[in-house]
Amino acid sequence: MEKRATREGYGEGLCALAEVRPDLLVLDADLAAATKTNIFKKKYPEKHYDCGIAEANMMGVAAGIASTGKLVFASSFAMFAAGRAFEIVRNSICYPNLNVKIGATHAGISVGEDGATHQCNEDIALMRAIPNMTVINPADYVEAKAAVLAMADYVGPTYMRFGRLAVPIYNDEATYKFEVGKGITIKDGKDVTIIATGLMVAEAMDAANALHEQGIDARIINIHTIKPIDRDIIVKAAKETGKIITVEEHSVIGGLGSAVGDVVLEECPVPVIKLGVKDVFGHSGSAKDLLKEYGLCAENIVAVTKAALGK
Amino acid sequence: MDEKLVRQLQIDAAKVRLGIIEGVHAAKAGHPGGSLSCADLLTYLYTHRMNVDPKKPKDPNRDRLVLSKGHSAPALYATLALRGFFPMEEMKTLRKIGSRLQGHPDIKTPGIDMSTGSLGQGISVACGMALSAKITCDPYKVFAVLGDGEIEEGEVWEAAMFAAHYKLDNLVAVVDNNGLQIDGKVSEVMSPYPIDEKFEAFGWHVININAHDFNEMEKAFNEAETVMQKPTMIVMRSTKGKGVSYMENSVDWHGKAPNDEEYEIAVKEIKAYLAELEA
Numbered sequence: 001m002e003k004r005a006t007r008e009g010y011g012e013g014l015c016a017l018a019e020v021r022p023d024l025l026v027l028d029a030d031l032a033a034a035t036k037t038n039i040f041k042k043k044y045p046e047k048h049y050d051c052g053i054a055e056a057n058m059m060g061v062a063a064g065i066a067s068t069g070k071l072v073f074a075s076s077f078a079m080f081a082a083g084r085a086f087e088i089v090r091n092s093i094c095y096p097n098l099n100v101k102i103g104a105t106h107a108g109i110s111v112g113e114d115g116a117t118h119q120c121n122e123d124i125a126l127m128r129a130i131p132n133m134t135v136i137n138p139a140d141y142v143e144a145k146a147a148v149l150a151m152a153d154y155v156g157p158t159y160m161r162f163g164r165l166a167v168p169i170y171n172d173e174a175t176y177k178f179e180v181g182k183g184i185t186i187k188d189g190k191d192v193t194i195i196a197t198g199l200m201v202a203e204a205m206d207a208a209n210a211l212h213e214q215g216i217d218a219r220i221i222n223i224h225t226i227k228p229i230d231r232d233i234i235v236k237a238a239k240e241t242g243k244i245i246t247v248e249e250h251s252v253i254g255g256l257g258s259a260v261g262d263v264v265l266e267e268c269p270v271p272v273i274k275l276g277v278k279d280v281f282g283h284s285g286s287a288k289d290l291l292k293e294y295g296l297c298a299e300n301i302v303a304v305t306k307a308a309l310g311k
Numbered sequence: 312m313d314e315k316l317v318r319q320l321q322i323d324a325a326k327v328r329l330g331i332i333e334g335v336h337a338a339k340a341g342h343p344g345g346s347l348s349c350a351d352l353l354t355y356l357y358t359h360r361m362n363v364d365p366k367k368p369k370d371p372n373r374d375r376l377v378l379s380k381g382h383s384a385p386a387l388y389a390t391l392a393l394r395g396f397f398p399m400e401e402m403k404t405l406r407k408i409g410s411r412l413q414g415h416p417d418i419k420t421p422g423i424d425m426s427t428g429s430l431g432q433g434i435s436v437a438c439g440m441a442l443s444a445k446i447t448c449d450p451y452k453v454f455a456v457l458g459d460g461e462i463e464e465g466e467v468w469e470a471a472m473f474a475a476h477y478k479l480d481n482l483v484a485v486v487d488n489n490g491l492q493i494d495g496k497v498s499e500v501m502s503p504y505p506i507d508e509k510f511e512a513f514g515w516h517v518i519n520i521n522a523h524d525f526n527e528m529e530k531a532f533n534e535a536e537t538v539m540q541k542p543t544m545i546v547m548r549s550t551k552g553k554g555v556s557y558m559e560n561s562v563d564w565h566g567k568a569p570n571d572e573e574y575e576i577a578v579k580e581i582k583a584y585l586a587e588l589e590a
Binding site: 096 | 371417436441472
């Protein structure tokens with residue numbers, strides 16, 4: 001299967017978006033080559049503004065631009081967009097409810113070699129806690145590009161999370177349609193539900209195949225929109241399969257697992273097992289080695305699922 | 312500026328000061344000191360300088376003002392009320408449940424161009440507005456008002472770099488240099504001085520004025536209009552608590568409301584000054 005990073009979908013998505021939204025402006029903080037906004041910059045140099053290494057100011061500038069009615073994306077690594085600039089995102093973007101889109105790349109431990117200072121495993125938790133904020137975490141290149149394009153007519157502060165690592169493209173660009181807030185059942189199943197987000201979706205799909213061979217019929221759901229979350233698809237899965245496993249390249253505190261858990265607790269309490277980074281910092285290494293070490297791979301999803309089912 | 316106009320501005324500013332005292336007293340909380348120090352500036356901008364229309368508060372071509380020192384909200388509210396955005400009576404609802412006059416400015420309130428209150432952020436937003444206007448050649452101007460303590464925030468200097476880098480000559484920022492912040496004198500807490508030279512070094516056109524002299528104000532804003540390719544910073548030396556004798560230059564009145572007795576004194580003083588002006 002062809003592999004591409006979701007951040008490339010971001011860069012390409014911005015180009016596609018500019019065709020339908022001529023008012024689009026893109027800001028970056030000295031990371032255009034890495035966030036892939038340089039793809040957009042090459043095509044639309046007059047619509048791309050570098051803010052330098054100053055993420056706090058960039059978020060405020062984005063808020064000011066949005067207040068004048070233009071569509072604006074502010075880009076940086078997840079660590080700096082959600083982390084360093086958190087309070088500006090909260091007070092200058094979300095409180096006044098301005099239409100700023102945040103393109104945050106290099107999320108999670110799959111950043112790899114740069115190590116713990118750059119591996120942001122807390123951004124989903126931070127961003128989903130802010131009122132008015134939408135949080136989107138696409139699973140592959142096609143979904144990433146479609147999600148960006150969907151911002152043409154989706155109004156309101158939105159945090160979009162992209163990865164550095166090239167991951168399998170399993171969606172078909174010709175037919176794929178992105179709907180904010182809609183979970184996707186990738187594979188039906190009756191024994192257990194695995195809910196994944198971002199680059200863990202491909203791992204969950206591999207896990208489902210392995211489980212199938214071992215006689216376990218797992219349902220696979222892709223939650224690309226973590227907020228507002230698709231409550232119906234989660235409740236249905238809880239009722240029909242009785243057990244849920246969540247998988248995310250993010251801390252188990254406050255991310256997809258917590259969001260799914262909130263819904264299940266309120267509407268249909270069943271066991272929810274959260275796979276993610278377990279309240280620890282990462283360290284340097286290749287993305288592949290790190291994902292394996294932290295249990296964010298198909299093999300571990302299979303093992304955890306079997307254990308949960310007592311098999 | 313002709314004498315009659317100066318007199319009118321002084322009268323209007325006195326009315327704004329009355330509004331500030333009314334609001335903060337009714338709320339039993341708020342920030343009178345820094346509101347009174349920028350009351351003349353906001354009166355001048357909203358009644359004389361800015362292109363705004365209370366009937367069209369969201370007009371895309373209006374001039375914008377971001378009160379980066381958001382705690383001076385009572386001054387902004389009283390000025391907007393004076394200008395007709397809402398009744399002055401509403402000052403009595405300041406900070407109360409259900410009021411649109413929040414403790415710090417809220418973009419949903421008529422006339423408020425940006426929610427502010429967390430220091431250092433407003434100037435970045437003003438930069439964004441100014442850049443947006445430049446990109447599409449919109450004619451409006453952007454004004455930002457900062458506190459002298461506020462410029463201790465690092466984001467202000469990120470924004471200072473940005474505004475000069477993108478040559479935002481449609482942006483005029485003002486530092487309300489009243490010399491005091493919560494913990495004491497700005498020179499003792501964390502000196503931002505020399506404010507003018509710092510902004511000059513960051514690439515701004517800088518003008519120093521007396522915050523309570525409308526002629527100097529007029530001259531400075533006229534000068535700012537002529538500056539090309541650079542943002543302008545007006546550093547205005549002000550008196551914290553200006554217009555209420557016992558509040559003037561006192562750090563105690565940064566974030567405290569007057570009690571009933573103090574309120575009476577303040578109102579009496581301002582009204583006496585107003586009567587003098589109107590005589």
